Amino acid sequence: MYDKGKVITGLVIFVLIVTFPVWYNVRGAQHIPNPKILTKVKHCVKPLDYMRADHMKLLIDWRYEVVREGDRAKVTVDGVQYERSLVNGCMKCHVSEKKFCDQCHEYVDVNPYCWDCHIKPKETE
Amino acid sequence: MKILYPFIAVIGLIVIAFLGAEAGLSSLFGIVIPYLAIIIFLVGFIRKVVDWSKSPVPFRIPTTCGQANSLPWIKQNKIECPSTMSGVLKRMFLEIFLFRSLFRNTQADIYDGPKLRYGSSKYLWLFGLMFHYSFLVIILRHMRLFTDPMPFFIPILRFGDGFLQIGTPPIMMSDVVILTGLLLLFCRRIFLPKVRFISLPADYFPLFLIFAIASTGCLMRYFMRTDVIYIKELAVGLATFHPTIAGHISPLFYIHIFLVSSLLIYFPFSKLMHMGGIFMSPTRNLANNSRMVRHINPWNDPNLTPHSYASYEDEFREFMVEAGIPVDKELPPKAEETPAAEEKA
Numbered sequence: 177m178y179d180k181g182k183v184i185t186g187l188v189i190f191v192l193i194v195t196f197p198v199w200y201n202v203r204g205a206q207h208i209p210n211p212k213i214l215t216k217v218k219h220c221v222k223p224l225d226y227m228r229a230d231h232m233k234l235l236i237d238w239r240y241e242v243v244r245e246g247d248r249a250k251v252t253v254d255g256v257q258y259e260r261s262l263v264n265g266c267m268k269c270h271v272s273e274k275k276f277c278d279q280c281h282e283y284v285d286v287n288p289y290c291w292d293c294h295i296k297p298k299e300t301e
Numbered sequence: 302m303k304i305l306y307p308f309i310a311v312i313g314l315i316v317i318a319f320l321g322a323e324a325g326l327s328s329l330f331g332i333v334i335p336y337l338a339i340i341i342f343l344v345g346f347i348r349k350v351v352d353w354s355k356s357p358v359p360f361r362i363p364t365t366c367g368q369a370n371s372l373p374w375i376k377q378n379k380i381e382c383p384s385t386m387s388g389v390l391k392r393m394f395l396e397i398f399l400f401r402s403l404f405r406n407t408q409a410d411i412y413d414g415p416k417l418r419y420g421s422s423k424y425l426w427l428f429g430l431m432f433h434y435s436f437l438v439i440i441l442r443h444m445r446l447f448t449d450p451m452p453f454f455i456p457i458l459r460f461g462d463g464f465l466q467i468g469t470p471p472i473m474m475s476d477v478v479i480l481t482g483l484l485l486l487f488c489r490r491i492f493l494p495k496v497r498f499i500s501l502p503a504d505y506f507p508l509f510l511i512f513a514i515a516s517t518g519c520l521m522r523y524f525m526r527t528d529v530i531y532i533k534e535l536a537v538g539l540a541t542f543h544p545t546i547a548g549h550i551s552p553l554f555y556i557h558i559f560l561v562s563s564l565l566i567y568f569p570f571s572k573l574m575h576m577g578g579i580f581m582s583p584t585r586n587l588a589n590n591s592r593m594v595r596h597i598n599p600w601n602d603p604n605l606t607p608h609s610y611a612s613y614e615d616e617f618r619e620f621m622v623e624a625g626i627p628v629d630k631e632l633p634p635k636a637e638e639t640p641a642a643e644e645k646a
Binding site: 177178179183186187190191194196198200201202208225228229230232235236280283284286287288 | 342346357358444445447450451455466527529536541549
């Protein structure tokens with residue numbers, strides 16, 4: 177091997193970069209998000225699987241229909257009426273932003289700009 | 302054929318991963334193959350670089366891109382033809398970060414006349430920059446899924462990349478640029494006749510593979526979303542050596558991760574090794590200092606000593622004089638007796 181020092185230094189840097197997640201994770205404890213609903217309601221507008229993957233689609237469609245098209249009709253699921261609204265709809269049951277929304281959003285670095293327009297409801301407790 | 306076979310290969314990989322995920326082999330495709338792939342990638346990469354570094358570099362390779370260090374009144378081009386370490390570092394930096402030697406590409410055309418014309422050809426440079434930088438941003442941003450807590454640069458990248466705030470989830474500019482870049486690189490290979498002529502399946506395969514990786518990623522982000530929390534649990538698990546698949550993840554994810562694994566396995570054995578090779582290119586990383594430093598060829602036979610012209614002439618002077626070849630130093634006087642002796646005989 178020629179230029180041993182330089183080649184080995186380069187390879188060590190390369191391996192450190194590739195294994196970044198391995199040694200970076202050692203520094204802190206991992207946690208799994210635990211979103212809390214805090215109310216006793218057991219039903220939602222859509223099934224759990226849909227909500228886990230696609231809730232942002234639902235919210236943005238509602239925004240479009242309600243805000244841009246002015247269609248404020250409520251949505252009825254299993255005989256229960258829901259207002260198509262973030263603060264007056266979703267957050268009636270999912271009351272806490274910190275204990276519900278942020279749990280997963282912070283876990284995967286998602287930063288929705290809801291509060292650019294909406295007024296943040298006060299966190300109780 | 303050169304285009305069709307690699308295309309079929311990529312489709313085949315997608316089908317394998319889809320069938321595997323449907324058959325419930327999620328831990329094979331989500332855990333075993335990714336680990337295998339990263340091991341093959343690292344070991345293969347290191348072996349390749351070590352293998353390269355065993356080739357001796359007996360002399361400096363001055364490139365003709367710039368004026369070499371010469372007389373004091375001739376201006377040296379310190380980046381194109383450096384004679385010092387700092388010049389080499391500048392040249393390497395520009396090469397690695399801005400692909401400077403691709404910027405110099407030219408293209409020869411024959412047009413009416415017929416006349417030969419050389420023009421600049423910056424397609425590879427421009428599309429290459431688009432592709433490589435957006436790929437870098439995407440890989441760095443993927444660290445949000447592999448680390449918990451996240452490093453500082455993740456929110457910065459998310460802000461810069463998604464700053465147009467189009468749609469929900471917001472469109473990442475790097476996603477658009479990488480797909481455009483790949484498409485343009487592909488068009489370059491099929492629409493420029495000379496490039497098309499020299500393109501091989503090994504050129505198309507990585508293009509298709511990376512295009513498939515980027516498009517499955519975009520599909521998962523914008524169109525056919527799956528639960529990202531389970532994905533992050535798996536990814537962090539892989540990085541901390543406790544992988545678990547906590548819930549159902551869509552087959553699209555297994556296709557994505559299987560294609561990435563294929564890319565990692567393919568990497569050390571393919572032209573993609575230019576990632577390591579760029580650091581080891583002799584025309585880029587050697588200072589042109591042959592006039593200041595003596596470089597000794599490492600494979601010289603130590604038993605062979607230098608043979609100067611003077612000593613060569615000493616050895617063969619008689620024969621040279623006899624054959625009428627001019628010599629620097631004439632034969633000593635006693636040698637002149639020899640012809641006389643011959644006459645006597």
